[in-house]
Amino acid sequence: MISVEEARARIAAGLKPVAAEMVGLAQAHGRVLARPVLARLSMPPADVSAMDGYAVRAADMQPGTSLRLIGEAPAGHPFAGRVGSGETVRIFTGSVIPDGADTVLIQENATASETAVQVNEPVAAGRHIRRRGGDFSAGDEVIPAGRRLSVRDIGVAGAAGHPWLCVRRKPRVAILCTGDEINLPGEPVQAGGIANSNAAMLAAFVAAHGGEPLLLPIARDTEGAVAAGAEAARGADLLVTTGGASVGAHDLVQAGLAQQGFALDFWKIAMRPGKPLIFGSVNAMPVLGLPGNPVSAYVCATLFLAGAVMVLSGLPPKAPRLERARLGTPMKANDQREDYVRAVLGEDGTGWVVTPLPVQDSGMLRALAGAGALIRRAPHAPAAEAGDVVEILPLGAA
Amino acid sequence: MISVEEARARIAAGLKPVAAEMVGLAQAHGRVLARPVLARLSMPPADVSAMDGYAVRAADMQPGTSLRLIGEAPAGHPFAGRVGSGETVRIFTGSVIPDGADTVLIQENATASETAVQVNEPVAAGRHIRRRGGDFSAGDEVIPAGRRLSVRDIGVAGAAGHPWLCVRRKPRVAILCTGDEINLPGEPVQAGGIANSNAAMLAAFVAAHGGEPLLLPIARDTEGAVAAGAEAARGADLLVTTGGASVGAHDLVQAGLAQQGFALDFWKIAMRPGKPLIFGSVNAMPVLGLPGNPVSAYVCATLFLAGAVMVLSGLPPKAPRLERARLGTPMKANDQREDYVRAVLGEDGTGWVVTPLPVQDSGMLRALAGAGALIRRAPHAPAAEAGDVVEILPLGAA
Numbered sequence: 001m002i003s004v005e006e007a008r009a010r011i012a013a014g015l016k017p018v019a020a021e022m023v024g025l026a027q028a029h030g031r032v033l034a035r036p037v038l039a040r041l042s043m044p045p046a047d048v049s050a051m052d053g054y055a056v057r058a059a060d061m062q063p064g065t066s067l068r069l070i071g072e073a074p075a076g077h078p079f080a081g082r083v084g085s086g087e088t089v090r091i092f093t094g095s096v097i098p099d100g101a102d103t104v105l106i107q108e109n110a111t112a113s114e115t116a117v118q119v120n121e122p123v124a125a126g127r128h129i130r131r132r133g134g135d136f137s138a139g140d141e142v143i144p145a146g147r148r149l150s151v152r153d154i155g156v157a158g159a160a161g162h163p164w165l166c167v168r169r170k171p172r173v174a175i176l177c178t179g180d181e182i183n184l185p186g187e188p189v190q191a192g193g194i195a196n197s198n199a200a201m202l203a204a205f206v207a208a209h210g211g212e213p214l215l216l217p218i219a220r221d222t223e224g225a226v227a228a229g230a231e232a233a234r235g236a237d238l239l240v241t242t243g244g245a246s247v248g249a250h251d252l253v254q255a256g257l258a259q260q261g262f263a264l265d266f267w268k269i270a271m272r273p274g275k276p277l278i279f280g281s282v283n284a285m286p287v288l289g290l291p292g293n294p295v296s297a298y299v300c301a302t303l304f305l306a307g308a309v310m311v312l313s314g315l316p317p318k319a320p321r322l323e324r325a326r327l328g329t330p331m332k333a334n335d336q337r338e339d340y341v342r343a344v345l346g347e348d349g350t351g352w353v354v355t356p357l358p359v360q361d362s363g364m365l366r367a368l369a370g371a372g373a374l375i376r377r378a379p380h381a382p383a384a385e386a387g388d389v390v391e392i393l394p395l396g397a398a
Numbered sequence: 399m400i401s402v403e404e405a406r407a408r409i410a411a412g413l414k415p416v417a418a419e420m421v422g423l424a425q426a427h428g429r430v431l432a433r434p435v436l437a438r439l440s441m442p443p444a445d446v447s448a449m450d451g452y453a454v455r456a457a458d459m460q461p462g463t464s465l466r467l468i469g470e471a472p473a474g475h476p477f478a479g480r481v482g483s484g485e486t487v488r489i490f491t492g493s494v495i496p497d498g499a500d501t502v503l504i505q506e507n508a509t510a511s512e513t514a515v516q517v518n519e520p521v522a523a524g525r526h527i528r529r530r531g532g533d534f535s536a537g538d539e540v541i542p543a544g545r546r547l548s549v550r551d552i553g554v555a556g557a558a559g560h561p562w563l564c565v566r567r568k569p570r571v572a573i574l575c576t577g578d579e580i581n582l583p584g585e586p587v588q589a590g591g592i593a594n595s596n597a598a599m600l601a602a603f604v605a606a607h608g609g610e611p612l613l614l615p616i617a618r619d620t621e622g623a624v625a626a627g628a629e630a631a632r633g634a635d636l637l638v639t640t641g642g643a644s645v646g647a648h649d650l651v652q653a654g655l656a657q658q659g660f661a662l663d664f665w666k667i668a669m670r671p672g673k674p675l676i677f678g679s680v681n682a683m684p685v686l687g688l689p690g691n692p693v694s695a696y697v698c699a700t701l702f703l704a705g706a707v708m709v710l711s712g713l714p715p716k717a718p719r720l721e722r723a724r725l726g727t728p729m730k731a732n733d734q735r736e737d738y739v740r741a742v743l744g745e746d747g748t749g750w751v752v753t754p755l756p757v758q759d760s761g762m763l764r765a766l767a768g769a770g771a772l773i774r775r776a777p778h779a780p781a782a783e784a785g786d787v788v789e790i791l792p793l794g795a796a
Contacts (some may be wrong), residue, residue: 025583026613029602030795044761045592074619076579080591093691094579096590135762141765150795151606153769155599155692159592159763163584181474181492185423192476192494194557195445201553206429208549215424221472281419293491294553363442365557366533366540369550397428397548 001270003379004303004338005319010265011279011308012317018237021169025158028149030210031167032314034143037143039159042133046078047097051128054088054110054117055079055101061122068350069310071339073098088117097129104128136160146314148210170212171312173305174233176244178219178253179292197294197365198242205301206240208398209309219256226256230282237312239285240305241278243292253289257282268381271338273362274300295362299374301339302393322376322391327384328355334381345372345394354392371395399668401777402701402736403717408663409677409706410686410715416635419567423556426547428608429565430712432515438559441533444476445495449526450488452515453477453499453506459520466570467515471496495527502526511720534558544712546608568610569710571703572631573600576617576624576641576651577690580753595692595763596640604638606796608705617654624654628680635710637683638703641690651687653682669736669776671760672698693760697738697772700791720774720789725782726753732779743770743792752790769793 002010020034024278060067067088073079075094081177083089083100091097091104092114102125104204109121136142142160143153149167157165175198182196183189196218216232226244233239244253254262256281264280267289273276273296278289288305290297302320311317325345342357342364354373357364373392384390400408407747418432447453458465465486471477473492479652481487481498488510489495489502500523534540540558541551547565555563573596580594581587594616601611617623624642628793631637642651652660662678665687669675671694676687686706688695700718709715723743740755741760752771759765770792782788 026601026605026611029606041587041593043592043763045587050759050761072576073590076577076588076591076619094592130759130761134759135764143767146796150767150793151599151602152696152763152793154602155595155696156764156767158583158595158598159692161583161587163582179474180472184561185556185559189439189443189559190474191724192471194441194492195439195559197553197556200424200556201549203424204552205549207424208427213424214538221474294557298550298553303678304445361448361528361532363448363528364533365441365550366554369541369548369554374585395548395550397546 001275002266004269004271007266007269007277007279008304008307008317008319011288011304012311014240014265014279014281015308015311018169018171018312020166022164023167025154025163025165028165028167028341029038029151029154030148031165032148033143033145033165034314035166036141036145037157037160037165039136039138039140039142041159041221042137043135043159044130044132046132048130049091049093049095049097049104049128051104051106052092053104053106053128055083055091055098056088056103056105056123057083057085057101058103058123060086061119063119063122065119067117068118069112069115072214074087077121079323102126120206146332150314168314172212172214172235173206173235173309174214174216174236174239175199175206176219176226176233176239176241177215177231178221178241182218198292198297201294201298202240202242202301205305205398206309209306210313211309221252223252223256223259226253227259230257230260233285236285238308239282239287241289242297254278257287262287270336271340273340277304277335293362294365295368298368303340307383320393322393323352324389325352325354325373325392326384327388327390328353329386331356331384332379333383334377334379336379338379339377340374340393341377342368342371343373343375343392345392352392354390375398399501399666399673400664402667404670405664405667405675405677406702406705406715409686409702410709412663412677412679413636413706415571415712416566416710418564420562421561421565421712423552423561426563426565427549427552428546429563430546431541431543431563432566432712433512433564434539434543435555435560435563437534437536437538437540440531440535441556441557442528442530444530446528447491447493447495447502447526448528449502449504450490451454451502451504453481453489453496454486454501454503454521455481455483455499456501456521456523458484459517461517461520464516465515465517467510467513476647486584495555500524511558541557546713563764564599566712568661569635569707570612570633571604571609571707572612572614572637573597573604574614574617574624574627574639575632576619576639578619580616582616596690599692599696600638600640600699600726603703603796604707607704608711609707619650621650621654621657624651625657628655628658631683636706637680637685639685639687652676655685659687668734669738675702691760692763693766696723696766697718701738703719718791720791721750722787723750723752723771723790725784725786725788726751727784729775729782731781732777734777736777737774737775738791739775739788740766740769741771743790750790751787
């Protein structure tokens with residue numbers, strides 16, 4: 001059995017980023033940039049006004065002076081002429097500062113008629129002007145490669161003149177759920193059977209983490225069915241299986257994958273829930289085998305699949321971010337397995353309080369859905385009292 | 399001018415949730431449930447084993463007893479007969495407990511041959527059994543209406559037997575950017591013109607918050623163009639405009655909307671950046687007019703549009719969640735406008751430290767993209783020292 005940390009490192013080492021594709025700017029949010037964005041334009045493109053007012057010459061600025069209004073230059077319509085001594089041009093936020101003018105008299109400080117503008121409060125040179133390239137200049141790297149694009153990044157890339165961005169394509173993750181007892185929800189349920197929760201849950205998980213799920217038909221408990229599933233996954237960047245990773249006679253995933261030339265990396269982790277976790281590859285396609293139990297499958301997906309999709313997406317490998325909270329009730333000492341305890345997360349005015357669910361049965365998916373966090377208990381962690389600070393992994397929408 | 403809080407309340411009051419649609423289970427993640435999910439199945443569907451082992455009768459449990467192995471019942475293949483005195487059936491995690499058996503002897507505590515199982519360590523009645531309905535029973539409401547569905551909820555709905563879910567459709571948000579100086583990125587840029595950043599940024603913003611963006615062609619600075627844009631938005635659940643919300647001669651959005659019968663609710667907010675913010679409706683379609691400046695547009699989107707999309711999606715109105723951080727540098731006293739100051743967010747070992755960007759020019763979109771938070775300064779907030787605790791709005795991917 002290997003540690004959670006070693007498992008994470010070995011999974012990351014077994015994956016490489018997928019190739020890039022071009023996507024339209026408005027669709028690139030959340031994607032990982034494969035090539036840096038270099039500005040094709042400067043922003044602002046010229047010295048422009050930061051206010052509505054009048055383009056003037058600082059030398060003309062005496063209180064009571066009347067300037068001749070020789071034109072106007074709305075944003076997008078630069079003034080073609082030149083502002084001479086005693087002259088002014090009406091401008092607006094974003095208007096290019098006309099030649100000859102060197103400052104902006106804001107409209108609140110002027111009295112204007114149709115042909116003249118009276119200076120009520122003089123202004124020094126260079127005021128209310130956004131300088132050319134003040135935000136960025138053509139040629140600047142405005143977004144580095146390897147970054148997951150935020151909504152604001154989309155705005156920056158747009159201002160920099162990019163209609164397309166070069167991003168990593170979404171990693172294709174094939175999902176192969178195995179078991180004689182399961183059918184997809186809404187399909188007929190035989191005696192002793194259950195509706196499968198893993199398939200749709202993992203498809204949603206993959207999509208929520210930026211991957212593209214490929215939901216394969218459920219494989220029955222034969223080696224041939226599992227082998228056929230692996231064959232159907234060809235072209236995926238990762239094959240995720242559920243079930244059959246344990247040691248019983250009906251645990252056939254490894255045997256089935258072996259028919260396709262499976263190379264095992266590891267298959268047991270010192271953690272709970274989820275000890276049986278397979279990692280390896282079939283014909284260069286990485287394979288992550290999750291437990292069949294949906295609670296264990298979800299916890300293992302959070303700890304390992306999320307990071308795997310990140311690495312495939314071109315992001316650096318990263319463990320889920322742990323936070324700290326105080327225990328609401330005592331906890332017993334832990335054994336040699338790293339434990340992820342389902343818990344309710346609350347606040348008491350001074351900070352987070354986390355309380356383990358009374359029943360930790362890994363069959364309780366509805367209870368998991370109501371949980372706010374997992375408490376991480378290190379191997380051999382000593383008993384803890386109420387009020388002790390523990391590490392938690394908050395559970396969110398993904 | 400009204401307060402940020404009042405503006406938020408009036409926007410929420412002017413919106414109502416969109417209608418529902420049916421979506422496939424795997425696509426329902428992140429959507430808001432319109433009808434509660436009632437379990438169609440019980441989970442577990444029967445008393446099932448929580449372990450691999452043998453279904454036995456507690457009355458037979460004496461150390462050294464040898465039980466006759468009369469069959470096996472893999473998950474999905476219940477045993478058709480009955481376990482009599484001195485008998486046992488091989489079972490696995492998830493197997494239905496056969497009639498007659500009342501507990502599970504785990505395989506680690508037994509020695510099995512092909513025909514017999516020797517009890518090495520007796521087990522009490524009722525052990526290692528997941529009881530029928532232990533997670534939920536048919537008819538239980540397993541997910542309430544009005545909840546944004548998490549990945550785990552998808553799993554629960556699947557286990558409850560639902561192939562489809564009834565969710566609010568994505569609110570359709572039409573985006574109408576106005577201005578003579580702007581063109582979409584990659585389109586030719588005229589002298590004094592700029593590449594538009596708002597259109598794609600807001601489309602990404604809407605999508606990131608669960609809406610469906612409808613990107614209209616840019617409207618030039620004429621009332622007719624704005625009116626035509628509003629007409630093109632018909633059928634949207636919300637029309638968002640940018641630009642033209644201020645008081646200059648080229649601020650035409652309200653005049654253009656008026657041609658379509660605009661009913662104004664408010665149009666000035668005591669905040670910075672973003673004072674000119676329009677809210678009203680055109681033929682029962684709500685209209686939110688954002689400033690044209692992309693920094694102001696983004697900040698106003700964060701403060702008002704995100705919440706508007708939530709309300710349209712059927713969620714309760716909610717202000718963005720503010721956190722607390724210590725100031726890295728002093729700040730001056732604030733005037734009568736609520737201020738959202740772009741800032742860098744760091745950590746110093748004891749918690750978050752937030753430091754305003756030296757330049758707060760609302761033309762600096764790239765600077766905004768690098769900011770980690772907005773510092774909220776209440777109207778008339780007094781000067782603050784480095785180390786003082788202030789309210790921040792962390793800026794994330796959306």
